[in-house]
Amino acid sequence: MNAKKLMAGVLCAALLAGCSGSGSGSNDKPSGGDEKVSVTVTVWGPQEDQSDDNGKWLQTQCENFAKEHEEWDITFNYGVCSEGDAKTNLSTDPAAGADVYMFANDQIPDLLKAGAIAELGGKTLDAVKAANSATTVNTVTYDGSVYGVPFTANTWFMYYDKSVFTDEDAKSLDAMLAKGKVAFPLNNSWYLAAFYVANGCTLFGPDGGDAAAGIDFSGDKAVAVTNYLVDLVANPNFVNGDVSTGNDIDAFFSGTWDYQKAVDAYGDNLGIAAAPSYTLDGELKQMKSFAGSKAIGVNPTTTLYKEHPEIAVALAAYLGSTAAQQAHYDLRNIIPTDMAINVGDDALAKAQMDTMDFASIVQPLQADMGNYWTPAQSMGDELVAGNVTHDNAAEKTEAMNESMNSSGVN
Numbered sequence: 001m002n003a004k005k006l007m008a009g010v011l012c013a014a015l016l017a018g019c020s021g022s023g024s025g026s027n028d029k030p031s032g033g034d035e036k037v038s039v040t041v042t043v044w045g046p047q048e049d050q051s052d053d054n055g056k057w058l059q060t061q062c063e064n065f066a067k068e069h070e071e072w073d074i075t076f077n078y079g080v081c082s083e084g085d086a087k088t089n090l091s092t093d094p095a096a097g098a099d100v101y102m103f104a105n106d107q108i109p110d111l112l113k114a115g116a117i118a119e120l121g122g123k124t125l126d127a128v129k130a131a132n133s134a135t136t137v138n139t140v141t142y143d144g145s146v147y148g149v150p151f152t153a154n155t156w157f158m159y160y161d162k163s164v165f166t167d168e169d170a171k172s173l174d175a176m177l178a179k180g181k182v183a184f185p186l187n188n189s190w191y192l193a194a195f196y197v198a199n200g201c202t203l204f205g206p207d208g209g210d211a212a213a214g215i216d217f218s219g220d221k222a223v224a225v226t227n228y229l230v231d232l233v234a235n236p237n238f239v240n241g242d243v244s245t246g247n248d249i250d251a252f253f254s255g256t257w258d259y260q261k262a263v264d265a266y267g268d269n270l271g272i273a274a275a276p277s278y279t280l281d282g283e284l285k286q287m288k289s290f291a292g293s294k295a296i297g298v299n300p301t302t303t304l305y306k307e308h309p310e311i312a313v314a315l316a317a318y319l320g321s322t323a324a325q326q327a328h329y330d331l332r333n334i335i336p337t338d339m340a341i342n343v344g345d346d347a348l349a350k351a352q353m354d355t356m357d358f359a360s361i362v363q364p365l366q367a368d369m370g371n372y373w374t375p376a377q378s379m380g381d382e383l384v385a386g387n388v389t390h391d392n393a394a395e396k397t398e399a400m401n402e403s404m405n406s407s408g409v410n
Contacts, residue, residue, distance in 0.1 A: 038073040039308055041315060044081035044089070044098035048332065055331045058319075065318040072311060083294045090116040095301040099312045100319070104154070105139045105293045108147050109365055118300040118309075119145045124317045131322065136337045138207055138362040139293040148295030149320030150337045151328065155291040155360050156191065157351040159243070159262035160251035162271040170251075170271060173278040173287070177232075180250030183239040186229065187380030189373045190290055191253060194275060196225045197361055198285035203372065208364035215372055215404040222401065226393040228280050229383050240384045256335065259348055272347040274359035291360035293337060296320045368405075375403040 041062075049058040059078065066074045079098060081089050086103035087110040094116035103111065111117040120128065125146055129137055132150055140148040160170055164180040176182050185191045193203070200221045205213040232238050239245055242252040243265045253275065254261070262270055275287035296316040299305060305312050318324060325336040335349045337356065343349035363369070379400045382388045388396050 036071060036073055037308060037311070038075075039304055039311060040075040040077055041100065041304060041311065042077040042079060042098045042302070043315070044079045044086070044101040046082045046102065047080050049102075049328075050078060050080065055327075057328055057331050061319055061324045061327065062315070064323070065315055068318075069314070074311075086297070087111050087114070087116075090114055090299065094299060095303075097299055097302070099299055099302045099304045100316050101297055101299065102151075102319075103148065103295060103297050105148065105150070105295055106363065106365060108140065108142045109367070111297065112142065112147070115301055116297075116299050117147050118298040118305065118313070119147060120149070120298075120313065120316075121146075124149070124313055127317060128320075131338045131340060133337070133339065133357045135291055135356050135360050135362060136293055138209070139291060140295050141209065141362075142365050144209065148293075148297045149316050150293040150295045151320045151325050152294050152334045153291060153337055153352055153356045154255070154293060155289045155352065155355050156253055156255040157272065157274050157289065157355045157359070158251060158253050158276065159258070159266070160271045160273070161266045161269050163269040164250040165271065167271065167273070170273045171276050172284075173276045176251055176276065177235055177237045181237050181239055181248055183241050183243060183245055183249045183252040185242060185253065185380075186233070186240050187377055187384050189376035189380070192376050192380050193361075193372075194287040194289055195229060195278070195285075196222055197288040198278070199225050199280060201225070203361075203369065204364045204366045208362045208366070211366050211368065214368070215401070217404060218398065218401040223394045223397045224280055226379075226383075226388060226397045227390055228278065230388055230390055230393060233383050233386070256348060256352065270347075272351040274351055274354040286359060289355055289360040290363040291356055292363050371406065372404050375400045378403075 043058065043062060045058040048054055050056055062076050066072070081098070081101060083102045083104045086101050087107040090097045090101070090111065091114040094114050097116065108117065128146060128149055136150050136153065137146065140146055140150055158170065160176070161180070165176055169175045169179060173182065196217055201217045202213065203215050204210050239249060242254060242258070243249045243261060249265070262272070275289055277284040277286045296319045298312045298316045322338050322340050325338045326341055328334040329336050329341065335352045343353065379388070379396065382396065
């Protein structure tokens with residue numbers, strides 16, 4: 001795409017960035033006094049954000065940014081790169097890559113290994129923390145440092161038929177099971193954890209950031225959940241799967257990608273909400289979805305960053321700002337993480353934002369997280385098959401925990 005030279009306006013103090021390369025300290029940086037700075041900034045984003053059909057969101061936001069910074073004479077160079085491809089496209093030669101780019105949060109460890117992502121600090125970090133829930137901030141936190149400006153979440157919640165369940169019913173899995181058929185993918189590791197975490201089981205500490213803590217699905221707290229799940233599977237109103245598993249499914253669990261499937265199933269009766277609580281030994285336990293995010297990152301290896309880091313970080317902050325997220329939501333229905341954005345009566349957006357606020361935990365970025373998936377799936381498979389009983393629940397649970405903290409294979 002041809003570069004476009006743009007003049008800029010006044011630096012917004014709330015977004016003036018303190019930043020550093022990965023692994024070093026961070027400080028607020030001035031813009032270089034009264035002298036006008038001429039730079040070229042390379043920005044990568046998905047094709048959808050650069051198309052005419054979606055209002056050229058990326059180009060428009062960059063132009064708006066430039067209009068707010070007349071002390072900088074900016075030429076933008078745009079490249080197409082999906083969030084999922086960022087680490088691949090930056091790993092080989094990061095210095096030749098984008099100055100600012102969009103990425104999926106689970107790529108942070110790989111981007112750090114490549115030296116292709118900068119730690120955020122100063123007023124940019126303050127703004128990120130002020131605008132987002134603690135869970136959302138934790139999705140871009142690694143070893144105590146923050147590495148991106150989040151702009152949308154990746155998690156799951158619940159779709160349900162409002163002709164079967166009231167909004168109050170939708171807060172309790174047990175109440176729902178008493179009235180209609182509920183589908184849940186119990187043998188999918190990404191979902192199964194929700195029950196165990198609700199009762200105090202942890203993955204690398206309470207916030208996923210303690211590698212030495214390992215995975216704790218042990219003891220009475222975990223065995224109690226396994227026993228609950230044995231009864232859940234035996235409930236005639238429980239179905240393992242989702243709305244497409246069989247007829248007359250009144251509720252199922254998924255994310256934004258299955259919204260149309262939910263509309264097709266429930267039509268005007270569609271309800272959407274964060275995952276409900278369930279009752280364990282007389283106490284309510286809030287189910288917790290795994291949560292991730294997509295974010296804006298800064299590449300510390302480029303010439304721009306080395307000479308003018310304040311420009312790169314300020315642009316990243318702007319692309320993840322309230323105004324930019326609002327435009328993203330308006331143009332593409334990209335559900336924001338910014339808590340200041342009013343989603344009105346948009347049930348889908350509200351459910352995802354509520355999930356990030358109180359019904360989720362960060363999917364850990366630890367290397368040993370790979371040991372979790374297979375044992376959890378095996379437990380789900382065995383539960384669904386009826387191989388886990390109250391008699392062997394303790395034994396099966398301990399075997400799962402041991403496997404999660406070793407090779408990851410039962």
